[in-house]
Amino acid sequence: MHELRVRYGECDPQGIVFNANYLLYFDVAFTELWREAVGPWTEMTERGIDAVVAETALRFRAPARFDDVIGIALRIERLGRSSIATAFDVVRGDDVLVEGTMRHVVLSRETWRPVEMPGWVRAGLEPYAAG
Amino acid sequence: MHELRVRYGECDPQGIVFNANYLLYFDVAFTELWREAVGPWTEMTERGIDAVVAETALRFRAPARFDDVIGIALRIERLGRSSIATAFDVVRGDDVLVEGTMRHVVLSRETWRPVEMPGWVRAGLEPYAAG
Amino acid sequence: MHELRVRYGECDPQGIVFNANYLLYFDVAFTELWREAVGPWTEMTERGIDAVVAETALRFRAPARFDDVIGIALRIERLGRSSIATAFDVVRGDDVLVEGTMRHVVLSRETWRPVEMPGWVRAGLEPYAAG
Amino acid sequence: MHELRVRYGECDPQGIVFNANYLLYFDVAFTELWREAVGPWTEMTERGIDAVVAETALRFRAPARFDDVIGIALRIERLGRSSIATAFDVVRGDDVLVEGTMRHVVLSRETWRPVEMPGWVRAGLEPYAAG
Numbered sequence: 001m002h003e004l005r006v007r008y009g010e011c012d013p014q015g016i017v018f019n020a021n022y023l024l025y026f027d028v029a030f031t032e033l034w035r036e037a038v039g040p041w042t043e044m045t046e047r048g049i050d051a052v053v054a055e056t057a058l059r060f061r062a063p064a065r066f067d068d069v070i071g072i073a074l075r076i077e078r079l080g081r082s083s084i085a086t087a088f089d090v091v092r093g094d095d096v097l098v099e100g101t102m103r104h105v106v107l108s109r110e111t112w113r114p115v116e117m118p119g120w121v122r123a124g125l126e127p128y129a130a131g
Numbered sequence: 132m133h134e135l136r137v138r139y140g141e142c143d144p145q146g147i148v149f150n151a152n153y154l155l156y157f158d159v160a161f162t163e164l165w166r167e168a169v170g171p172w173t174e175m176t177e178r179g180i181d182a183v184v185a186e187t188a189l190r191f192r193a194p195a196r197f198d199d200v201i202g203i204a205l206r207i208e209r210l211g212r213s214s215i216a217t218a219f220d221v222v223r224g225d226d227v228l229v230e231g232t233m234r235h236v237v238l239s240r241e242t243w244r245p246v247e248m249p250g251w252v253r254a255g256l257e258p259y260a261a262g
Numbered sequence: 263m264h265e266l267r268v269r270y271g272e273c274d275p276q277g278i279v280f281n282a283n284y285l286l287y288f289d290v291a292f293t294e295l296w297r298e299a300v301g302p303w304t305e306m307t308e309r310g311i312d313a314v315v316a317e318t319a320l321r322f323r324a325p326a327r328f329d330d331v332i333g334i335a336l337r338i339e340r341l342g343r344s345s346i347a348t349a350f351d352v353v354r355g356d357d358v359l360v361e362g363t364m365r366h367v368v369l370s371r372e373t374w375r376p377v378e379m380p381g382w383v384r385a386g387l388e389p390y391a392a393g
Numbered sequence: 394m395h396e397l398r399v400r401y402g403e404c405d406p407q408g409i410v411f412n413a414n415y416l417l418y419f420d421v422a423f424t425e426l427w428r429e430a431v432g433p434w435t436e437m438t439e440r441g442i443d444a445v446v447a448e449t450a451l452r453f454r455a456p457a458r459f460d461d462v463i464g465i466a467l468r469i470e471r472l473g474r475s476s477i478a479t480a481f482d483v484v485r486g487d488d489v490l491v492e493g494t495m496r497h498v499v500l501s502r503e504t505w506r507p508v509e510m511p512g513w514v515r516a517g518l519e520p521y522a523a524g
Contacts, residue, residue, distance in 0.1 A: 009286045012401060013408040013459055019184045020402055023151035024271045031270065042329055053150045057188035066406055067304055140417045143270060144277040144328055151271055155402045162401065173460055197275055198435055281446045285413035315412045319450035
């Protein structure tokens, strides 16, 4: 669970978080999971490996507002040969505000094409993957 | 089809459009479809009606880069009682870069709860809805 | 001093924080100063008072990069009848990356025109103002 | 003069363009001036030259709102050895909404240090520079 506080500039004239910004929040939470599981994102890119989002889906159930403290809970649903499927819940207290999924693909920074996930990435992520 | 040019600040350290910004592009294209079909968005909100995104999904097939001119083609897939399902294709020349869907829900600005789509909204959108 | 970690989507193809995002950071730091000095921003707006940025200036000395932890130090330079002048330093360790200033003006949310700063705002801010 | 339409996601809960986004607008207008005067920005970067913002200042006189069509007028005030000083006016009809300045510095992409502006950059910009 990664916590953050909603910034004013992330909210729109309806007074709520503009929908695009939840993808920004997912990215922040995923980066923090990565730090804990594998290490800083930039250590990976320095080793010639990167990851990009191939697919995402979001369901907006209730709005977050300026200055709300929200949590982003995430769990890895599936580790494939070169892909990582993650589920996200944005919560405020007991309320689930947004549910989402993302599928990342691991790439070579030389060819920008998918590659098999290196062992040190897989080993880091496996403890976070769903049973 | 709505055309726009990718801005520098919309691109990330990989040199490509950051994923969240496609939702910004979808919103721009949807606003322009609305203008053509129903009228300016703000005319609707002044009449006490608004619309919010309830669901969205995106599939990223190829990246757009800084200074690219891209098109956002959209078609209304289904008009429900209070909801609008729209499909989006982000293209550059003949290449489809991103495919997406959005489901909007029509709301009362008084109660912020879903309401039946007013006749003048439905009448405007129907010619744009898939056969 | 408010600390935050640079997000990937805040960085541009040069791999550094896009200049506009420092104004976002200033806003976050100012909101936190306000919370400490006066209370949550939204408590003020609920009492019919708001504040907007009238002027700002920034000098970029060195770039911040993705995943950097940076600090935003700020001090109120001058409290006027309806205006607040604030100086900002964005730092990483001992390095000053960006220096900036902002002048906020206190407004009535009814007329959206400047009003004399309420006593409870001034009393809160005064201890933070430069001697 | 570069024209653009204010996007919903660029506006904040006050219903007006969030201050940081004017720097995004300045960047768009500067890129278009560059295209006209020198050529596409990316042609410059492929030749090993880049430019970054060293200083900027903004004065906010009146707000722009969602769906407004605004113009960004700009003129080069001074061409130095490696720097470019530009003035910006954001206008809506006859109203000046925001006045700003930016100072860009021309860099080598190899060293990321200032270099003398190449002749082909200077020659392109000179006709746009104030008497």
